[in-house]
Amino acid sequence: MEATPAWRKLPYRRLELYEPEGDLMTLQLGPQHPSTHGVLRIKLHLDGERIVKAVPFPGYLHRAVEKLCEQLTYVQIAPIVDKNDYVAPMTSEQAIILAIEKLLKVEVPRRARWLRSALAELQRVASHLLWLGTMTLDLGGALGGGGSVFVYTMRERELVLDLFEGLTGSRFHYNTHTVGGNRHDVPAGWAKDMHAALDLIEKRIPEYETLTQNNRLFVERMRGIGVLEPELALELGVTGPNLRASGVDHDLRRDAPFHAYDEVATNVITAKAGDCLARTQVRVAEMKESVRLARAFIDGLPEGPLVSGKPIKLPGQFKVNSGQVYAALESARGELGTFLVAGAGTSPYRLKIRPPSYHAISALPYLLPGHTVSDTVAILGSLDPIMGEVDR
């Protein structure tokens, strides 16, 4: 890569400073576009195929979830918010439950915390698998090599979804967490199934590495593309694998342990380059680490009650404190935080979700200029945004 041209740094906000050879072309990438991971619109100003300025416009999937939650009781919120991050609903749900428990000062039994950790790790594996598939889909197209990797990763993701179904009875929107514990206990034989599934996934991860990181074409498309400098990442609040790929050693599982992560140590995976390839490497390595962690959490699942006291079902059972609380966990995409201000009744006065994807998206105006249209989808894909989470 040649040195970054001066104009790439400057005009992402000041288009008038750029003097093109010919005319600039404005291309609306999205909201209906195969590679915008939902309904993101990016307004691209192109000089030929090179991007001069890029402005992302989120909001096409806005469903007013936060406002809706203000009308719901604390018990009702969880199944709503797990539709935010529809690729990793489990952590999406856990994030809100964490905040509510923290607000209500509910003690969670150890067994529930270990189970939650295991579920979070399984969810991370599933989410990263889907990400890897869509990433190659962005590079290789649905009618090409990308399609193949996508089908393979979906096949393995299915194993995780089967596990979740075995546990909660639902493949997607689980509603398995209640305030103060978990609703569904591990059924008989589930641990064995999980080990079998994880063995298979662990065996196949090297195959994906062959198809992606060790594939010359894939590497050529990803290396040096969309370099996210650590300073910029920190400034924008980018977290999760995107941040770790830029060389910042930050992981809430280790730095601010939630669930049972203070009892089982997490190896934080980082990479230096900060480009699309580094993000790929970090995620694939994280998958291996997550497999290890999930095994550890299930193997060491302590005996005891799953829910503190009597399961809380009715909103009236809450003794609502006034006050405000922020709780965060490390979802597959980064720091998924919830800011909760208690209301007078049984529903929150204000609920604000801090989605990691939104902050990842905000890096686009800085990453895209200087790259081509082809790189746009690679960069966007590598940031792993989930529009449901971005727009809420």
Added chain:
Amino acid sequence: MTFTATMIVFALVGALAFVGSIFTVRSSKLVHAVLWLGVTLGMTAILFVQLGAPFLAGIQLLLYVGGVMTLMIFGVLLTKRDGDSELKTEEPSRERGALIALAVFAVLAGTIWLGRDALQRTAVPSLGTGWLGTSLLTRHLVAFEALSALLLAAMIGAIVIARRRDPDQPSEPKES
């Protein structure tokens, strides 16, 4: 005078070539003009086959239709300003141009017509592509080499002329 298949093909192809050339010079949209030029050139290629020069026909398609037309398309699109209207050009002095062209045609056609007896020749079988190649490297060797030198010069010249002045630092932003 009997109508043979060759004659019918010639009439059709020739007419198409002529029509193509008319549209090439008259189309208001330059993109259409380029495509019509393609028609003319392609039809000429067919005529080449009929005139016993299939190799030339192949080269014509390869170079002209494949290469030159592609370049022209680039030329048209890169020199486009905003919108379609810019691709249209209004031609001044259309009548004068037509008059001159007609006069030239009259002179040419008249000359051909006057010399029609001298032009009564029978077709000779083509000497073949092999012979063409041999003659290029023996009898026309100097011209052949000169042509290759010219192509090289043209290539370098085109690159030098059309190059961005400073490819690494496209136009330093001026502070405003």
Added chain:
Amino acid sequence: MTLFAWLSSILVAVIVLTVTAFGLWWERKLAGRMQSRLGPTIVGPIGLFQPIADLLKLVQKEPIIPQRADRALFWLAPPLTTLFALLVAALVPFGPKLAPANIDVGVPLIIALGGLALIPVWMAGWASHNKYALLGAMRAVAQSVSYGVPLVLTALVPVILAGSMNLNSIVAWQHRHHWLVVWPVFLGLPAFILFILAMLAEANRIPFDIPEAESELVAGVSTEYTGMHFGFIYLAEYVHTLVGSAVASTLFLGGWDGPFGPSVLWMVLKTCLLFSVLYWLRWSLVRLRADQLMALAWKWLVPAGLALVLLAAVWTQTPWGR
């Protein structure tokens, strides 16, 4: 051209179209198996009539023309893409006597006609009045111009060795000596690989399918097309690959030459085998970026092609190459 030649050309066109239809089925089946899926199974025995069902579906669909499209070009482009792709097929010899158009300048003509297929693709992209289509069209043009050069250069290797531009003579020469990929292997094999690469690029196949790059440009040149118009563009791409495989088999794999049995069988076998390998490539690789594609063509393929041509010329002057 005689009447026989014209008739057999039409026959070849019909055969190629039929074969392409089942090539489609074969690809989907193959791709399905590669992706641990089944592929088409419903229509006909083992889904064999799926392409026909697809065709019927496409024919029924309403052709939609965007309001600001260049109507004439928009209509004309898709059939032309298919036509040009089919024209090449008429030049490929399927047996010593089974060459619809057995002409002396087969190689340049094939490459020229193959290059021509670009024009309607560009027409389609430009006429659509869609930015994605236009970007795709410009990519197609740039790609075709770049890859035309190595295509010509590598096709020159068998021409130089066999001393003829007639495809049938080239096969006959391979029949007398060796298949070109077998001997001289240091010429034949690299030339064959380069030819395949350049041919893939000309046919817009992955990893060189940037003109339609559906993840970036929605569908590139075919974005605005519906119904049978889309079908034509789609078909042309397949015909192009099929015919390209046939040409590659002819030039490098000995064409209709085989140890036993009818010559047509060998030709079809080699073509299908190559076709399947290309599909295999398609379903395992990601696509390159436009600038990487150009860099590959000009920095590697063109110099390599030039070197091969030079080497071939030298080889013919050595005692072994005479």
Added chain:
Amino acid sequence: MTLTTCLILSAALFSVGLYGLLTRRHAVGILLSIEVMANAANLNFVAFAHYGGASWGQAFALFVLGLTVAEVAIGLALVMLLFRSHKDVLVDLANAFKH
């Protein structure tokens, strides 16, 4: 098809090209017209080669092809230059090359 008809067709094509050369204002349009004229000349060469006498006709046609390609490359490069400096390629502006 005789030599005469070929020559007449060629003359017609040439005149049409000339018309275009005289009336087009867009630089690329002028290049197109020149292509038509060169093509007409080529037709003459090949026709004479076919109808006896001029066996070198095909060789010359080949040279003309090469020359035209070179001409188009240079011509388009100039057009690009013109466009870049003036944002327009009407040949009236070509005076600009002087200064």
